[in-house]
Amino acid sequence: MKKVLALMIVLSLALPAHAISIAKQGMFSAGGVVLSTDGKFDPVHGQFDPAGQTHHADHANVFYQIPEEGSKLPMVFLHGYGQSRMGWMTTPDGRPGWSDIFLSKGYSVYLVDQPRRGEAGQTSKPAEISALTQDQNWYTQFRIGLWPKSYEGSQFPDDPESLNQFFRQMTPNTGDFDVDVIVAAFVKIFERSGDGILFTHSQGGIPGWEIAIASEKVKAVVAVEPGGLFPFPEGEVPENIPTNYAPVRAYGVNAEKFAKLIDQPIIIYFGDYIPDEPVEIPSRDYWRGVRAMSVKFAEAVNAHGGDCTVIDLPEIGITGNEHFIFQDKNNDVVAEHAAEWLKSKGL
């Protein structure tokens, strides 16, 4: 520890804030399918004719950075609905994102655009991109506030330029959201990264549980406000939880699959502005249901010998967080909590 502290002091004297020494970084695609059209390709007389040609699609796109100092397990980051890896890498007001914070702590990071999103745009199924005005819908759903005013005490950086950056951070599906397609790609990512820690956010939490089931290389899961669909052991599936937005759902998996979820520690974070009792505002009521189902999920995991913790941040004195906890003004505080939890699990 003394050696580490000494090193940190040397680094902090020698380097400007946030300096990171990268041993290696790069990009790759993982998983996916190859479509093909019957026939013979003719590059001279018909290069545009699909006959005899292939189409590579449905892969994930991965940017990885490996720090020079540190031999901790790699972290693999999966974004939520309408997002790309960008949200893990920065904040709307340009501070370091969680990937930079954990890089500085000696973790390798694998930042993913899921299949049919961002730079992983090639899809096996044609799709339509909409230009519908929906910014305020997401502002609402992400519990930033009641437009145009953020909730009292919000940690969201809501000056006009940060809000502009936040809205532009969204990027559409280039094909249907398909859990199986995403899980298949992430199994390949973990084959490449080796044993690692899976971070999920929001809708990404749904394939996230299935990735932890499918890949033995997932050694911990950090789920930030995971989406409203949770696996339970067959025969122990609770009723869906009705909310003023949509029901929060549960589904059954067989004993062998559920056993994979007790194989690694899991932590689930929830931010602020989530009521304990039903409220009229649909977006806030929905997260009440999701948090309640997360508690049931944790109870099921722990009853079967697993290790799942649900953290209600306001309950431990960390207030003001909306849905993008890892981008809020106190994102370093919550990252530190996650780092301490990982340390307590020997990771």
Place this chain on the structure above:
Amino acid sequence: MKKVLALMIVLSLALPAHAISIAKQGMFSAGGVVLSTDGKFDPVHGQFDPAGQTHHADHANVFYQIPEEGSKLPMVFLHGYGQSRMGWMTTPDGRPGWSDIFLSKGYSVYLVDQPRRGEAGQTSKPAEISALTQDQNWYTQFRIGLWPKSYEGSQFPDDPESLNQFFRQMTPNTGDFDVDVIVAAFVKIFERSGDGILFTHSQGGIPGWEIAIASEKVKAVVAVEPGGLFPFPEGEVPENIPTNYAPVRAYGVNAEKFAKLIDQPIIIYFGDYIPDEPVEIPSRDYWRGVRAMSVKFAEAVNAHGGDCTVIDLPEIGITGNEHFIFQDKNNDVVAEHAAEWLKSKGL
């Protein structure tokens, strides 16, 4: 050449492979528009209703890295057709891309997904994503070879997994390719980066010339096989050059605009397998036309007092390059050439 070799030996002794110290990195969106729908937004009774909502779209998405050592001008990278920034950041066989190579030389890098591409997916116009089989069309058009065989002596890493990675590197437009939209976003990027060097590839070359005209912060242009549309002074516009693929085109700009193109040094690179005389294979014949038009463009720039160089790589002994010169097995050799050229211009 001796000097270059000596430098390469010193570097290979002094540094671990590819280690880079990053003073700061992050992401941001630049430029774009805000659509809005008339009406009043109601977060409680109709959060999905587009009324009263906005849609942020048509921005560029930028990932930047600033190295700790080096105070050279930042480099801003614009990809080509169907590509994202990924192509500048890695190679199909996982070696360092040009961004890593130039970072190691002390340049900051700004890696862009142009509006309506990759992580800059939000568009002001609805669009359709296709799943058409077209891999071999692009293999052909990018002069890798006559499928499934690469051209004799090719520097393209064409083992099966590299080819798989190359095909998955493509990602579709989420809206129409629009030069004006791209130029507007890049002007904003250069406002943020400050004076810098613009790198373009292929189709990106077309907005590239207009970016150099529109932004006084562009201090050099490195164009890798720019697309087939070039600006000339009004009254000096040459005839289009017919090819077996499509005509290579020229257009007129007024004297004031063309003067902006003589304000900074320009270098244009072409790879191998481009014939001097018309040939039957459309894809190779097209690049013959583009190279010929580039030579005319350089002559026009230089006739007006500018500084434009066209490099035919085979002519200087660098052979085997296809269209993605910066990803080929000798990408370090061509990067070194560009670095020496920049140095010769005091950049």
